[in-house]
Amino acid sequence: MTVSEPKLPQRRGAFIARSIARMIGALEYTAAAEATASKPGLLQFLDPRVKVAGLLGLLVSSALAHRLSVVLGVFGVALILALLSRISWLVLAKRGWAGALLFSGSIALPAVFLTPGRIIFRLPLFDWPVTEPGMAGAALLIARVETAVTLTLLLILSTPWPRVLKALRALGAPVVLVVILGMTYRYVFLLLGAARDLFEARQSRTVGALNAAEARRFATSCIGVLLGKSLHLSSEAHLAMLSRGFRGEVHSLDEFMMSPRDWIALAAFAGLAIIAIWTGGR
């Protein structure tokens, strides 16, 4: 005879599992991004400064465009760049498109009915009016969000984070910001690991159900411990930095060299962005 598992404790303990899953998901995403960034491909071969400036230019041009066809054109360019950089569309779909579509779709859908304007047709059964400006606005919004997500993902999936930071520095970001971003990125994973350990330790010691109040107490005590650990770690990191001669001045090595290929790519990005801005505003 088999005894079925009691459902309540599983459901009540699910918040621990969900938190662990989110943390593992973030760690896996980083590992996957680093693996893709080390593959040979068009974007991977380019100077990071060209990638940051070029993809940002396309992002701005798609934001400025008033015509759906132009935004879709920029999206098409992003898809071709992904193909040439051996970045799978499936990865883009999982990492960005699906979430963006779900979020923006749920926001844009009511606008199809609520935006005043010429009625194209009425929804069968409900008789809700679908208006032309509503459809156009919703399509433009979703296309623009998907394009922005794709361009941001292309940068991260084709460039290791330290090189993104160096590119930001080369493009004029304050050196203090770049150093803080670099350290934050490293410590995010250290703290994610620590948080996951805290949750797993509790999960392995939990028998039976955790009611909601206990779960909240556990979550807040975990956050308190992490805050204390963070501040403690910052003191340790500070002492370590001082021991290495840190006096508050920060410097970064900018060893980038532009090759002819980078100049061609930069010109291509600039040309595409200008065309998109020129045609998108008319």
Place this chain on the structure above:
Amino acid sequence: MHIPDGYLSPTTCAALYAASGPFWYVSLQRVKKSLSTRLIPLLSLVAAFSFVLMMFNLPLPGGTTGHAVGIGLAAIALGPWAAMLAISVALLIQALFFGDGGVLALGANCFNLAVVGSLVSYGVYRIVSGASAITSPRRVVAAALAGYAAINVAALLAAIELGVQPWLFTDANGAPLYAPYPLRIAVPAMMIGHLTFAGLAESIVTAGVLAWLQQGDPSLLKLTAPRAIESGDEDEIARNKAARADWRATRPLWIGLTALALLTPLGLLATGVAWGEWGPHDFTDPEMRRQITAASGNQAPPPNLPHGLERLSSIWTAPIPDYAPQFLHSAVFGYVMSAMFGVGAILMTFLVAGWLARLRRRKNQRYT
């Protein structure tokens, strides 16, 4: 809450980057001065902490779950300036690396959450916690309110930024180019979720962690509690007791004032216009002239509007005429809002006057 790219026009994004810029500059200067070489490791770690905090799934009353942003905690542990920078860095990493929030919209997200959120949570925490001891339950309440207020003010700003888009940016056919909903839809849609679940999550996390720190590591709370009473400070405790006694003595007055403000819609039951409170237009309206005559012992008002009344009535136009704010359609709610606004304005006047008097007294004491 994290606005993605595509919802705000590039102009709005640029304006909000420009609005955040001075705050980033000032906070960096202030934090550099106070932290010196500790600046980089401390901000990095707190930014990393804020980022990880957003991964925590929190069970909320009612069976749902949510996650906090950590604005309140960062502001309470570090003060508003360092919190502003740390949360901005966390938002930048989220936008760039995890696609949570847009790159172009980063200025807007930083302005809402990092800049305004930090200032609001710090202000609320300091005002509500007052000079209470580090381990006082009053600080837990202050933290809960700080987190709740910060997330809701940030959400309101985000809703306004989204809500003005269809008003400012549409194509020739009237189709919205960016966020599609006007303010009257964007504000309630955003605020319902934040006044309930998101606000609750932020509130629980901020208060819960503060309560935990009071037991586990109270030293972390000292930075933003310079006036906190140390245990054993009998004079301060006595002063606080006296302040509490003052509050107890005036409590019936406050309760009465609140009740009166809520009862103001009773004025709607009265018909006609109050004797002597006539406006210039009442002298030309036949129905009002009849009422004035009846209320004045059958003495008819002058056939023409008195010259002095006409001249003086145009000097000042009330912002909320007849206790009915133009943006509200409910007369009852308009009355209550007007009462609250009026009481608030009077209290504010007395608070400012009291503060100036105290300032003057202290100055005089220094010179004697």
